[in-house]
Amino acid sequence: xxxxxxxxxxxxxxxxxxxxxxxxxFTQRGYSAASVREICAAxxxxxxxxxxxxxxxxxxxxxxxxxxYSLFESRITQWIxxxxxxxxxxxxxxxxxxxxxxxxxxxxxxxxxxxxxxxxGAPAFDLDKFFDRMLKIICSLVEExxxxxxxxxxxxxxxxxxxxxxxNTSIEEQLCHVEPRINRSTLTMMLxxxxxxxxxx
Numbered sequence: 166x167x168x169x170x171x172x173x174x175x176x177x178x179x180x181x182x183x184x185x186x187x188x189x190x191f192t193q194r195g196y197s198a199a200s201v202r203e204i205c206a207a208x209x210x211x212x213x214x215x216x217x218x219x220x221x222x223x224x225x226x227x228x229x230x231x232x233x234y235s236l237f238e239s240r241i242t243q244w245i246x247x248x249x250x251x252x253x254x255x256x257x258x259x260x261x262x263x264x265x266x267x268x269x270x271x272x273x274x275x276x277x278x279x280x281x282x283x284x285x286g287a288p289a290f291d292l293d294k295f296f297d298r299m300l301k302i303i304c305s306l307v308e309e310x311x312x313x314x315x316x317x318x319x320x321x322x323x324x325x326x327x328x329x330x331x332x333n334t335s336i337e338e339q340l341c342h343v344e345p346r347i348n349r350s351t352l353t354m355m356l357x358x359x360x361x362x363x364x365x366x
Contacts, residue, residue: 180218182208184232187225192275196226197286223288230290233272237295240265245302251310252360256353258302259332263352266336274340296329303328310363317365324363331355 186207190199201222205212219225244261247254266273279285280292304325310316316324335352338345347355 179208179210179214183210183215183218183225184229187222188229188271188275191226191287192271192278195285196279227288227290229272230276230292233269233276234295236269237265237298241298241302245306251306251313251315252364255303255306255310255328255360256356258306259328259356260349260353262299262332263335263349267339267349270339273336277337277340296333299332300325300329307363314365316360316363319363327359328356331359 183204187199187204190204190207199222201212201215204222204225205215208215215222215225219228240261241258244258245254247257249257276292276295279287304321307316307324307328308321311318311321332352335347335355338347
């Protein structure tokens, strides 16, 4: 039975097992050190199955990164459409980013290791677009808050970087420590301290 004639649920299962196995091996050993043979063995499939779905190890990696960005974009749409004040919406956004990062910690860890670590030979993927997109959304909300008089007058770029730095530090704490010193409630508390200083009097 070929891949094309397999039931859809079995096709999806094999594809997901390949993505999960590759993510684990890329994270543990690095992209270049993880071989197609090892990925297939960990996923319990043959090499032709990997080639059928992804074409190559490079294609598998890029599909993984595209999937992470698609999830990121789909959740952004939900977060920014929530009702409430600008302050509430900024907190919703940061809490949502934090929750998604915890939920997908292995892929976040892989992104950080490739972005900040030594070259691994991974195919080019614009990892900056995650960070740039977050900054753009936060800046847009901050500028809305200033226009509406909810936030005090100030440099929207500096204010946005302050919020994003708080979020980024909270996520990095989850990556760097077995027992993180910052959790979701701590993030919310720190954001409220920031917004207390940014609120128009």
